[in-house]
Amino acid sequence: xxxxxxxxxxxxxxxxxxxxxxxxxxxxxxxxxxxxxxxxxxxxxxxxxxxxxxx
Amino acid sequence: xxxxxxxxxxxxxxxxxxxxxxxxxxxxxxxxxxxxxxxxxxxxxxxxxxxxxxxxxxxxxxxxxxxxxxxxxxxxxxxxxxxxxxxxxxxxxxxxxxxxxxxxxxxxxxxxxxxxxxxxxxxxxxxxxxxxxxxxxxxxxxxxxxx
Numbered sequence: 001x002x003x004x005x006x007x008x009x010x011x012x013x014x015x016x017x018x019x020x021x022x023x024x025x026x027x028x029x030x031x032x033x034x035x036x037x038x039x040x041x042x043x044x045x046x047x048x049x050x051x052x053x054x055x
Numbered sequence: 056x057x058x059x060x061x062x063x064x065x066x067x068x069x070x071x072x073x074x075x076x077x078x079x080x081x082x083x084x085x086x087x088x089x090x091x092x093x094x095x096x097x098x099x100x101x102x103x104x105x106x107x108x109x110x111x112x113x114x115x116x117x118x119x120x121x122x123x124x125x126x127x128x129x130x131x132x133x134x135x136x137x138x139x140x141x142x143x144x145x146x147x148x149x150x151x152x153x154x155x156x157x158x159x160x161x162x163x164x165x166x167x168x169x170x171x172x173x174x175x176x177x178x179x180x181x182x183x184x185x186x187x188x189x190x191x192x193x194x195x196x197x198x199x200x201x202x
Binding site for chain 2: 004006007016019021050053
């Protein structure tokens, strides 16, 4: 149900542009539904995932 | 191509891999169409997998093995799946890499292998609870740059 992928931004420029990647690391959730920039503490990431799933 | 990992690095990784608990299976997906780092990435994961008997590797082609790539939700090359293996059974833990894991991300590759080998996410109880009840797909993509 859940997949986590490291994406090397310079090799995938269209995807990086699509998700407005400027600062890394950027964690993009569900193909652009949400983004978190920087190192994310686990509870924060969990909260973001829960938030967008509830929408 | 010359060996990518030097003997010093291999020695360090071997020590880290002494802690591997259960078998890990790496699936590498390359592409003959524009893929700048496919050969290098393939060689890198092959060299890493050779360091431990608990790590097996299979290499595939995005186009020739498109069904398998679709099954494993691999849509970018070079693509790496780090899965669990028990006898002949491969279990997908949802761990993926897209692009060459160089610089700091090489450490992530090694950590990912350890993680899957331990069969434990190391996550908080609340997170585990939530994930157990998860009934909709979630895709996390962490964009990084080579350092």
